[in-house]
Amino acid sequence: MAGIRLENITKRFGAITALDGVSFEVADGEFFAILGPPGAGKTTTLRTIVGLEKPDEGDVYLGGERVTETYPGDRDIAIVFQNLALYPDRTVFKNLAFPLKQQKIAKGEIEERVRATARTLRIEHLLERRPAKLSGGERQRVALGRAIVREPEAYLLDEPISALDALLRLEMRTELKRLQRDVGRTMIYVTHDQVEAMSMADRILVLREGVVQQVGAPAEIYHRPANRFVATVVGSPPMNFLRATASWEEGTLRVSHPRFQVAAAAAHLRERLPEGAACLVAVRPEDVRVELAGEGMPATIYATEPLGGETIVDLNLDNRVVKAIASPALALSEDQEVRVHFEPRRLHLFAESGDALLSAAGEDVFAFTLAT
Amino acid sequence: MTTMPQEERVRFTADASTSRWVVARPWVKVVAVVMIASFFAFPLYWVVSMSFKPRPEWNPPGKVYWAPQSPTIDNYTNLLGLKSTEDSVFATQRSASALTPFKNSIILSVGGTLLALFAGIVTAYGIARFRAGGGLLPFQILQLRMFPPVAIIIPLLFFYVAIKLYDTYWGVIILYGAITFPFVVWLMRSFFQDVPREISEAAIVDGCTQWGAFFKAVLPQVKGGLAATGLFVFILNWSDFLIAKVMTTDVHSTAPVYLQSLQGGASGNEYGLQAALACLLILPPAIFGLAIQRYLVRGLTFGAIKR
Ligand SMILES: Nc1ncnc2c1ncn2[C@@H]1O[C@H](COP(=O)(O)OP(=O)(O)OP(=O)(O)O)[C@@H](O)[C@H]1O
Ligand SMILES: [Mg+2]
Numbered sequence: 001m002a003g004i005r006l007e008n009i010t011k012r013f014g015a016i017t018a019l020d021g022v023s024f025e026v027a028d029g030e031f032f033a034i035l036g037p038p039g040a041g042k043t044t045t046l047r048t049i050v051g052l053e054k055p056d057e058g059d060v061y062l063g064g065e066r067v068t069e070t071y072p073g074d075r076d077i078a079i080v081f082q083n084l085a086l087y088p089d090r091t092v093f094k095n096l097a098f099p100l101k102q103q104k105i106a107k108g109e110i111e112e113r114v115r116a117t118a119r120t121l122r123i124e125h126l127l128e129r130r131p132a133k134l135s136g137g138e139r140q141r142v143a144l145g146r147a148i149v150r151e152p153e154a155y156l157l158d159e160p161i162s163a164l165d166a167l168l169r170l171e172m173r174t175e176l177k178r179l180q181r182d183v184g185r186t187m188i189y190v191t192h193d194q195v196e197a198m199s200m201a202d203r204i205l206v207l208r209e210g211v212v213q214q215v216g217a218p219a220e221i222y223h224r225p226a227n228r229f230v231a232t233v234v235g236s237p238p239m240n241f242l243r244a245t246a247s248w249e250e251g252t253l254r255v256s257h258p259r260f261q262v263a264a265a266a267a268h269l270r271e272r273l274p275e276g277a278a279c280l281v282a283v284r285p286e287d288v289r290v291e292l293a294g295e296g297m298p299a300t301i302y303a304t305e306p307l308g309g310e311t312i313v314d315l316n317l318d319n320r321v322v323k324a325i326a327s328p329a330l331a332l333s334e335d336q337e338v339r340v341h342f343e344p345r346r347l348h349l350f351a352e353s354g355d356a357l358l359s360a361a362g363e364d365v366f367a368f369t370l371a372t
Numbered sequence: 373m374t375t376m377p378q379e380e381r382v383r384f385t386a387d388a389s390t391s392r393w394v395v396a397r398p399w400v401k402v403v404a405v406v407m408i409a410s411f412f413a414f415p416l417y418w419v420v421s422m423s424f425k426p427r428p429e430w431n432p433p434g435k436v437y438w439a440p441q442s443p444t445i446d447n448y449t450n451l452l453g454l455k456s457t458e459d460s461v462f463a464t465q466r467s468a469s470a471l472t473p474f475k476n477s478i479i480l481s482v483g484g485t486l487l488a489l490f491a492g493i494v495t496a497y498g499i500a501r502f503r504a505g506g507g508l509l510p511f512q513i514l515q516l517r518m519f520p521p522v523a524i525i526i527p528l529l530f531f532y533v534a535i536k537l538y539d540t541y542w543g544v545i546i547l548y549g550a551i552t553f554p555f556v557v558w559l560m561r562s563f564f565q566d567v568p569r570e571i572s573e574a575a576i577v578d579g580c581t582q583w584g585a586f587f588k589a590v591l592p593q594v595k596g597g598l599a600a601t602g603l604f605v606f607i608l609n610w611s612d613f614l615i616a617k618v619m620t621t622d623v624h625s626t627a628p629v630y631l632q633s634l635q636g637g638a639s640g641n642e643y644g645l646q647a648a649l650a651c652l653l654i655l656p657p658a659i660f661g662l663a664i665q666r667y668l669v670r671g672l673t674f675g676a677i678k679r
Contacts, residue, residue, distance in 0.1 A: 052573050073579040085570035089592040098588075102579030150578070 002063040002076075002153035002186055003028045004049060009058035011044055011210075018044040019055070020210040026154075026188060026203075028063075031180050033201035034190045035233065041210040042190040043082060046156045049188070050079045063153065073102070078147035082158040084139055086131040092118075092142050093127040099150045117149040120179070137168045144179075154186035162193065173200060194234045198222070206230045223361040228354035231282060237312055237323045240288070241280045241350065246273045255281060255349065256371070258318050259297040262347060263367040269357055279357070280350040285312065287346035288324035290332070296339030297370060304332055315340060344368040422647035423447050430643040447648035470649055472623075473630035478656065479541060480616070480626060481609040484548020488605050491549065492556025493598070497586060499557070500564035501572065510561065517554045525618050532619060539620050547615050552605040559604070563597030564590070599667035607657050627653055 004026040011019040018041045026032040034042050047053040049060055051072035059068045067075055078099075087095050096114040105113075118124045121141045131139055140160060147155050161172045177200050180187045191197050197204045198218045206213040206221065206229070214226035225231035225239075232238045244257040251267035262281055273279060289296075290313060302321060305312040306328060313332055315322045317340060324340065326332060344366045349358040360366055422430070424447070425440045453469025495513070498504030505512075528547075529538065537543030567590055575585035591598070616626040631649050634642045661668065 050577055052577070072573075072577045073581075075577075077577070079574075079577055081570040081574065083568055083570055085568055085574040087571065087574075087589060087592070089595075098575070099578035102575075102584075146574075146578075 003030075003061075004154060004186060004188070005061040005064075006045075006049070007059045007061065009045075009048055009055045009060070011041075011048060011053055011055050018210050019048065022058070022207075022210070022212055024205055024212060024215050026186055028186055029184050030186055031177070031200060031202045032186070032188045033197035033204045034188060034207055035192070035194060035197040035204050036207035037192055037233070039209070040192075040207040042192075042207060043158055044210075045207070046079060046158055046188065046190055050077050050156055051075055076150075076153045077156060078150050078152040078154075079156040080143045080147050080158060080160050084143040086139060086142055086146070088131050091128050091130055092123065092134070092145075095131070095142055096127075096145050096149050099146060103150075113149055117145045120148070120182075121145050136164055137172070140164065140172065144176075148179075148183065151183075152185070154188065156188045156190075158190045159192065160189070161196070162191065169196075176200065194236070198234065206233060224356070224359045225348070226356055228280070228282075228350055228356075231348065231350075231356070235284055235286075237285050237325075239282050239284050239348070240322045241282045242317075242320060242322070244279055244281045246275070246277045246279050248275050255279060257281060259371050260342070261369045261371060262344075262349070263369070264349070264358060264365055266358055272351060272357065278352045280352065282348040282350055283342045283346060285323040285325045287343040288315075288322060289341040289343065290315070290324050290326040290330065291339045291341070292330060294339045295370070296341045299338055299340045301332055301334055301336045301338060303334060342368060419647045419650050422643055423651045425644055425647075427644060431641070447644040448652075451645050451648050451652075470627065470630055470652070473625055473627045474652065476541075476616075476620075476624055477610065477626040477628070477653075480544045480548060480624075481606055481612075481656075483541065483545035484552065484609045485602060485606045487545055487549030488552040488556045489598070489602055492553050492601075493560050495553075496557045496560035497564050497590070500561045501569060501590075510557065513554045513557050516550070521551060521614060525614060529618055539624050541624060544615060544619055544624065547619065548609045548612065551615075552608050555605055555608070556601055559601045560594065560597060563594040563601075567593045596667040599664040603657070603661055603664060603668065606660060610653070610657055 005024075007023050009019050009022040010017065022041075022045060034045060036042050044053060048055050051060075051067070051070060055068065059066055061067065062075060062077070087098065090098065093114055096117060097110050100110045100113060114127070115124065118127055121144060123138060123141050123145060126134060126138055126142070131142065134142065140163075144157075144160065147157075157176075160176070161169050164172060173196060176189075189197075189201060198221075201218060203215060203217050204221050205215045206226075208229055214221060214230045216224070221230060221234050225234065228241065242257055244255045244262070247254045247256065248270065251265055251270075253264050253266045253269060253273065255262045255264075297317060299315040299317045299322070302314040302316045304314070308328070311326050311328050311330075311332065313324045313326045315324055315338070322340070332338065345360045345362050345364060347360050347366045347368070348356060349366075350356055358365060421439055424443045424445065425437065426442055426444045426446060429437045429441055451470045453471060495504075499510055532538040532543055537546070571593065572585040572590050575589035576582065580588060611628060612626070613628040613632070616624075616629050617632075620626070620629070627649065631646060631653070634646045634649065
């Protein structure tokens with residue numbers, strides 16, 4: 001009923017193009033995350049949806065209705081700003097009551113709804129305090145409350161928990177997810193933290209310099225990144241990229257690296273990857289297997305970062321750093337010689353430009369052989 | 373509120389020997405403060421004590437009375453026209469009492485201040501929030517203050533006579549408002565800039581109009597600044613002499629002009645009356661200041677506090 005659709009939105013601030021032809025659609029009741037580095041245009045996207053910025057080009061639709069020129073107050077969308085923007089001179093109660101008062105709702109009902117919201121967010125005991133007297137997490141809840149109490153068609157949250165400390169962030173993450181399920185309304189959640197986006201959202205939009213990179217479910221973003229940027233933004237440590245050369249035998253693509261070869265039946269790529277073209281074979285650290293001995297590719301350990309449950313290993317593979325996640329049980333140490341395997345079902349192939357060409361995504365797409 | 377304690381600041385800025393001297397001997401500070409305070413308070417004391425002195429004690433040749441010998445409130449009663457003593461026989465040149473000028477002062481200063489505040493706040497918000505008028509407008513407004521009023525007061529007088537604003541309340545109120553308007557714009561602009569724009573936007577998204585957001589969400593954040601600005605502008609208008617002197621006759625004239633009439637001419641210098649009037653003139657700004665004290669402290673330190 002209240003899906004949100006952006007059609008070809010372009011927004012410029014002087015010489016800066018903050019949004020460049022942004023189009024996407026959010027289904028009713030969906031938990032939708034917008035993920036991007038600082039300056040990507042995430043806040044501008046939210047401000048455009050709620051109507052605080054007027055796009056230079058393109059249209060915003062709310063529940064199928066064009067609202068590009070509609071006054072923000074008439075759009076029935078609530079926004080939680082990056083800096084929260086609580087009214088410092090009002091108590092928590094009055095902060096929550098403010099949007100209801102504007103709708104000329106009866107006093108008794110206001111009281112009732114404010115208390116109900118406060119109960120949901122567990123801030124009942126704070127109602128008479130002013131924002132200055134609250135902790136960061138409490139302020140966060142009040143800002144959320146001011147959005148929820150209105151019962152709008154959709155919520156827009158701008159990095160709502162990035163200012164909190166790590167533990168509280170973890171707690172708020174699950175709580176927000178619950179909350180969204182309970183209220184069942186459309187929610188657009190902006191963050192620069194890939195873990196937040198991956199763990200909470202139904203779908204993720206990856207934004208970079210005002211251009212949409214990819215929209216998809218977390219698993220899709222993870223397994224089939226549309227380009228090198230998306231591949232790097234999602235996952236930690238980021239994906240490894242290894243330079244290789246393409247060659248063709250009939251419809252079979254053969255990609256050669258000094259240490260290994262990858263083959264795939266991919267005739268459709270023939271145009272984009274001519275004979276002898278450079279390309280990138282990519283693999284996530286969690287898909288790199290380190291062994292002390294055996295058949296694998298020979299590599300030297302450059303550095304180790306023990307994290308307790310796992311160890312991040314920087315390997316020197318043919319004079320390139322490849323990151324791997326290894327078990328602490330291996331007791332790896334610097335300068336040690338090891339053997340390395342890549343999981344063929346998790347390999348990716350990227351063009352030199354950074355566009356993804358082929359992702360295994362768990363299927364038997366690639367045949368992996370060691371170089372002889 | 374993170375101003376450093378005095379001692380700390382001294383220790384950081386002064387060299388070691390000075391800081392030890394100041395920190396080790398707090399009484400040095402006390403003596404210094406008392407001396408400086410008395411230096412500035414003495415004229416005030418002199419005016420207050422003079423206002424209670426009878427005529428013979430005002431300015432006797434070769435003698436100084438540091439305090440009233442036989443205190444009296446005659447100066448006040450005389451000034452306010454409550455009692456006609458023989459002392460005032462000479463004072464034929466001035467109008468009967470200070471009451472009318474005092475009332476005029478209040479009407480004109482309050483009127484001018486309200487006018488400047490209203491026009492100034494709206495302008496300041498427009499500039500701070502919407503960059504109204506472009507980047508130069510604030511400086512163009514400030515330019516209004518760049519030349520002294522005395523430079524234009526005479527041409528303005530002819531102009532005022534022509535458009536029949538000479539010797540009217542409105543004429544002076546408009547001038548007071550116009551002259552203090554730049555102060556309001558500049559002070560309020562910086563206060564408005566301290567309010568995150570998301571505050572007004574939150575109100576707009578919550579259903580307020582642009583004006584509603586301004587009055588309900590933004591204005592309450594700058595109460596302190598508004599109070600400080602109001603007091604500042606009021607004091608400026610309250611102490612004006614030139615404009616009232618040129619632009620009004622007795623009927624609409626103000627207390628500072630009246631104060632000047634108590635001097636020279638046939639009556640000689642009426643020190644006691646002048647002192648009494650000066651004491652009365654201190655009262656309105658002082659009362660105003662006390663009434664808004666709660667906001668004032670915050671307003672005067674506003675930009676300095678990192679929140
Ligand atoms: N009002 C404005 N005037 C000029 N430039 C702006 C304005 N608002 C945003 N920009 C620019 O537009 C670009 C996108 O900004 P935006 O705030 O949307 O990024 P963001 O993804 O929210 O970043 P962050 O993670 O830092 O909040 C940036 O280059 C920013 O400098
Ligand atoms: Mg932002």
